[in-house]
Amino acid sequence: MLGRGTSFNRFFRHRRQFNKLSGATSEHQRTNENHSYYKYAYIGGAATAGVLGFKHFVKTAKLDHAKDETMSEKKLENLQIYKQEEVKKHGKDADRIWVTYKDGVYDVTDFIAMHPGGDKILLAAGAAVDPFWALYSQHKTKEVLEILEGYRIGKLDVKDVPKIDFEDLSNIKTENHRLTVETIKGKTVDLSVEELKKKYKSYTIGSVIQCAGNRRADMNQYKKVQGLMWEGTAISNAEWTGVRLRDLLADAGIDVFDDKIKHVHFEGADVDPTGTPYGASIPIEKARGDEVIVAYHMNGVDIPRDHGAPLRVIVPGNVGARQVKWLRKIIVSEKESDSHWQQKDYRAFSPAVNIGDELKWNTVPSIQEYPVQCAICSPAPNTKVDRGDETVDISGYAWSGGGRGIIRIEVSVDGGETWNSVEMEQEEKQDQEHMYAWTLFKAEVKIPPGVKEFNIIAKAVDRAYNTQPETASGIWNVRGLIHNAWHRVPIIVKD
Amino acid sequence: MLGRGTSFNRFFRHRRQFNKLSGATSEHQRTNENHSYYKYAYIGGAATAGVLGFKHFVKTAKLDHAKDETMSEKKLENLQIYKQEEVKKHGKDADRIWVTYKDGVYDVTDFIAMHPGGDKILLAAGAAVDPFWALYSQHKTKEVLEILEGYRIGKLDVKDVPKIDFEDLSNIKTENHRLTVETIKGKTVDLSVEELKKKYKSYTIGSVIQCAGNRRADMNQYKKVQGLMWEGTAISNAEWTGVRLRDLLADAGIDVFDDKIKHVHFEGADVDPTGTPYGASIPIEKARGDEVIVAYHMNGVDIPRDHGAPLRVIVPGNVGARQVKWLRKIIVSEKESDSHWQQKDYRAFSPAVNIGDELKWNTVPSIQEYPVQCAICSPAPNTKVDRGDETVDISGYAWSGGGRGIIRIEVSVDGGETWNSVEMEQEEKQDQEHMYAWTLFKAEVKIPPGVKEFNIIAKAVDRAYNTQPETASGIWNVRGLIHNAWHRVPIIVKD
Numbered sequence: 010m011l012g013r014g015t016s017f018n019r020f021f022r023h024r025r026q027f028n029k030l031s032g033a034t035s036e037h038q039r040t041n042e043n044h045s046y047y048k049y050a051y052i053g054g055a056a057t058a059g060v061l062g063f064k065h066f067v068k069t070a071k072l073d074h075a076k077d078e079t080m081s082e083k084k085l086e087n088l089q090i091y092k093q094e095e096v097k098k099h100g101k102d103a104d105r106i107w108v109t110y111k112d113g114v115y116d117v118t119d120f121i122a123m124h125p126g127g128d129k130i131l132l133a134a135g136a137a138v139d140p141f142w143a144l145y146s147q148h149k150t151k152e153v154l155e156i157l158e159g160y161r162i163g164k165l166d167v168k169d170v171p172k173i174d175f176e177d178l179s180n181i182k183t184e185n186h187r188l189t190v191e192t193i194k195g196k197t198v199d200l201s202v203e204e205l206k207k208k209y210k211s212y213t214i215g216s217v218i219q220c221a222g223n224r225r226a227d228m229n230q231y232k233k234v235q236g237l238m239w240e241g242t243a244i245s246n247a248e249w250t251g252v253r254l255r256d257l258l259a260d261a262g263i264d265v266f267d268d269k270i271k272h273v274h275f276e277g278a279d280v281d282p283t284g285t286p287y288g289a290s291i292p293i294e295k296a297r298g299d300e301v302i303v304a305y306h307m308n309g310v311d312i313p314r315d316h317g318a319p320l321r322v323i324v325p326g327n328v329g330a331r332q333v334k335w336l337r338k339i340i341v342s343e344k345e346s347d348s349h350w351q352q353k354d355y356r357a358f359s360p361a362v363n364i365g366d367e368l369k370w371n372t373v374p375s376i377q378e379y380p381v382q383c384a385i386c387s388p389a390p391n392t393k394v395d396r397g398d399e400t401v402d403i404s405g406y407a408w409s410g411g412g413r414g415i416i417r418i419e420v421s422v423d424g425g426e427t428w429n430s431v432e433m434e435q436e437e438k439q440d441q442e443h444m445y446a447w448t449l450f451k452a453e454v455k456i457p458p459g460v461k462e463f464n465i466i467a468k469a470v471d472r473a474y475n476t477q478p479e480t481a482s483g484i485w486n487v488r489g490l491i492h493n494a495w496h497r498v499p500i501i502v503k504d
Numbered sequence: 505m506l507g508r509g510t511s512f513n514r515f516f517r518h519r520r521q522f523n524k525l526s527g528a529t530s531e532h533q534r535t536n537e538n539h540s541y542y543k544y545a546y547i548g549g550a551a552t553a554g555v556l557g558f559k560h561f562v563k564t565a566k567l568d569h570a571k572d573e574t575m576s577e578k579k580l581e582n583l584q585i586y587k588q589e590e591v592k593k594h595g596k597d598a599d600r601i602w603v604t605y606k607d608g609v610y611d612v613t614d615f616i617a618m619h620p621g622g623d624k625i626l627l628a629a630g631a632a633v634d635p636f637w638a639l640y641s642q643h644k645t646k647e648v649l650e651i652l653e654g655y656r657i658g659k660l661d662v663k664d665v666p667k668i669d670f671e672d673l674s675n676i677k678t679e680n681h682r683l684t685v686e687t688i689k690g691k692t693v694d695l696s697v698e699e700l701k702k703k704y705k706s707y708t709i710g711s712v713i714q715c716a717g718n719r720r721a722d723m724n725q726y727k728k729v730q731g732l733m734w735e736g737t738a739i740s741n742a743e744w745t746g747v748r749l750r751d752l753l754a755d756a757g758i759d760v761f762d763d764k765i766k767h768v769h770f771e772g773a774d775v776d777p778t779g780t781p782y783g784a785s786i787p788i789e790k791a792r793g794d795e796v797i798v799a800y801h802m803n804g805v806d807i808p809r810d811h812g813a814p815l816r817v818i819v820p821g822n823v824g825a826r827q828v829k830w831l832r833k834i835i836v837s838e839k840e841s842d843s844h845w846q847q848k849d850y851r852a853f854s855p856a857v858n859i860g861d862e863l864k865w866n867t868v869p870s871i872q873e874y875p876v877q878c879a880i881c882s883p884a885p886n887t888k889v890d891r892g893d894e895t896v897d898i899s900g901y902a903w904s905g906g907g908r909g910i911i912r913i914e915v916s917v918d919g920g921e922t923w924n925s926v927e928m929e930q931e932e933k934q935d936q937e938h939m940y941a942w943t944l945f946k947a948e949v950k951i952p953p954g955v956k957e958f959n960i961i962a963k964a965v966d967r968a969y970n971t972q973p974e975t976a977s978g979i980w981n982v983r984g985l986i987h988n989a990w991h992r993v994p995i996i997v998k999d
Binding site for chain 2: 292294357359360361373374376377378379380381410411413416417419425426427428429430441442468470472473474475476477478479480482483484491493495
């Protein structure tokens with residue numbers, strides 16, 4: 010197994026000062042400015058890239074700086090204290106919208122358009138986000154809290170701080186959890202986790218989970234996009250163990266070759282305050298494949314809560330958004346899931362569609378298989394190297410969707426004029442037609458003569474000879490999804 | 505069905521004056537300079553692109569010019585007459601190598617390195633190619649003959665012209681043709697064409713056949729490659745009817761889910777002078793798919809000879825080289841085909857491997873699924889347009905391997921800075937997950953202001969959000985295979 014062991018760490022970097030959307034942003038767009046926050050837990054939480062030397066992605070310089078500005082002990086002491094009734098005046102129809110979290114008061118007006126969950130944030134306007142976050146526990150990470158702190162305006166009167174047993178609400182008890190399979194005849198399979206483990210044969214597969222927003226920050230450098238500014242770290246690789254989805258379907262009396270069945274839907278146990286669960290679907294051709302499992306182990310142990318305990322559907326080769334966590338329901342259908350995350354997000358528009366244009370979601374298909382991807386993890390951008398060293402050590406990952414193995418990775422230090430193939434490390438148990446785990450690479454690249462700075466570029470080729478575009482020019486899209494242009498890392502040469 | 509009706513026409517353009525390989529080219533390379541000629545028949549012959557306005561590809565200006573130089577009646581009259589015994593002196597060990605074809609004498613020394621069949625051409629050195637071409641009938645096209653005419657040095661004495669009944673040799677009689685399926689137990693299915701038609705259910709599928717050398721001429725413009733200089737016309741689309749390969753395999757007692765079976769081999773009835781038939785294989789996962797058929801009809805009629813009569817295996821979504829014509833044998837195996845065309849051609853090297861480097865064929869996989877492709881068919885490169893017209897009408901095709909439907913096509917006239925999505929025409933019977941037919945497009949593009957010339961660029965995105973690279977920079981390979989960079993058509997603006 011590649012890259013296990015650090016699977017529970019999260020490595021990413023969040024730019025606090027990302028592009029503010031103009032005040033003219035329509036409500037419609039706000040709605041589309043959705044789910045990346047959630048992905049943070051759905052997917053990003055699984056990031057295991059640390060093993061590769063992703064340290065630069067966790068550099069906390071910017072975050073610490075933010076903290077300095079907004080959270081220093083001194084400043085916190087001096088913060089104004091608000092009563093709940095004052096906060097209440099800043100509800101969804103107010104000029105400035107406030108929320109509270111624990112004892113903090115936040116003016117989130119400027120954040121609404123950037124909220125990955127869209128205007129759902131308004132459900133908490135003038136009130137506490139605590140009950141929402143108790144359900145959407147993915148918010149409760151150091152990084153999200155740091156973003157929130159950027160909007161801090163004061164402290165809530167200690168008497169008004171909500172008393173909620175967050176942990177109880179956010180935990181799903183494995184012993185009570187049940188998974189059901191629904192057909193047109195109704196609920197035909199209804200199992201506890203233990204029953205599931207006992208009843209079906211288990212399979213283990215090394216598989217990447219990548220967020221459609223991975224490398225969005227790169228795309229944003231080409232031209233502004235909407236979403237949280239992921240670097241190349243919204244990706245993970247782990248070994249998952251569970252039962253084949255098709256065995257479950259067969260047990261439910263479903264013929265996976267029945268022409269009427271076109272899609273398989275998944276529902277998570279995480280519901281929003283309106284009771285709507287997270288949902289997604291995959292085509293039946295994928296669902297009946299060998300590789301799709303309902304997993305209960307991640308890297309040989311029970312799946313941790315943030316990764317979807319006790320059950321998560323693993324759809325190797327597809328985008329993370331379809332690999333539903335906290336899985337409680339499987340439904341076969343003639344139609345795609347009508348979930349928000351299937352229909353109104355995770356679809357990449359044409360570069361012809363710009364910020365402010367109407368987003369015609371039904372004109373683009375839901376993202377399923379991922380295209381070929383490659384990123385350099387080390388060194389960090391703008392690393393200073395000594396010319397005397399002559400070479401720079403680099404490492405990174407590559408991966409492609411649909412089980413298409415990486416057949417080679419090339420590196421250039423002259424803008425793509427010449428290339429060198431690099432050494433690859435691949436999952437031994439998988440072949441090029443069924444490669445769901447990532448490919449790691451390492452190389453020693455020569456510092457080009459006579460330059461003060463240069464870019465290290467890496468790119469990969471998959472089994473179907475798919476390649477990556479040179480820049481974001483042809484793939485730029487308003488939500489910054491599926492950025493897979495050549496990865497460029499600028500290096501500074503000290504003479 | 506898209507694009508049928510003109511399926512039997514061939515549309516392409518051959519640059520007579522393509523790059524001559526240096527005299528230093530090693531024998532090894534010559535061997536690798538193989539099969540495109542054959543593809544000419546294997547694949548190119550199926551080109552149906554005329555429907556799209558491929559006229560510029562058949563412009564005969566260059567060819568006519570060549571003809572003027574070498575074949576004018578006047579010149580032919582003046583040609584020297586050689587006896588067979590003189591030709592014989594120019595055998596494979598001579599300084600200058602001659603061959604004859606009908607009554608023509610040709611000095612092919614400079615062509616040997618470019619011969620797609622490698623040094624097999626030497627088998628005819630100092631003698632007639634007629635017996636070889638009787639078998640490799642794909643040579644007998646107007647275009648190949650025109651290439652040959654470029655090397656004409658004289659006329660063969662009428663008494664020495666070989667008498668061969670070419671037509672008899674090159675025809676396979678449908679009524680005598682048999683198809684066999686071989687397993688480790690031996691020949692388990694042995695059928696006539698009529699028996700095959702009667703015994704199994706028939707299926708019809710619209711499918712593209714694309715040569716791995718399609719658009720090689722484009723790649724050659726970036727940097728010199730080896731092979732015949734195809735423009736974007738080594739591709740076709742037709743409706744094929746036949747029986748499922750997996751039904752044939754089942755009938756032969758083969759369990760297509762048997763772990764020991766990894767590949768299915770195909771053998772054609774066309775053998776080279778040493779008796780070796782054309783061969784290729786596909787992975788079993790592909791072979792057992794719904795879409796793979798042994799076809800007997802092309803566009804509703806018996807497959808014409810040049811397209812593989814009476815039987816051809818159609819592998820929708822894969823490269824043309826695996827869709828073996830004149831099919832006579834199917835063999836299941838643990839190994840890939842060890843045919844020359846599977847092992848020593850149709851594999852794309854890294855841009856790090858240059859002309860003259862050793863080609864380590866086993867370091868790159870055989871091409872199977874094709875990546876996403878797109879080309880503008882009309883207008884022709886360097887078309888002159890009137891500024892007063894304001895717009896230019898364009899049309900073209902897009903397609904991707906693995907059944908991945910084209911989800912959109914975009915066009916740019918400012919180098920890729922801005923794009924417009926264009927109208928697409930797709931096979932109605934196929935969905936985005938199973939789209940094997942090509943997607944046609946038409947658009948009216950605006951002539952940009954204030955320019956004397958500009959490029960029209962087109963590119964496509966497939967169902968897995970695979971895209972095309974901007975240029976050949978990252979995909980260039982020594983054999984010029986699978987060129988799928990953005991297609992650019994230069995246009996001249998007359999004020």
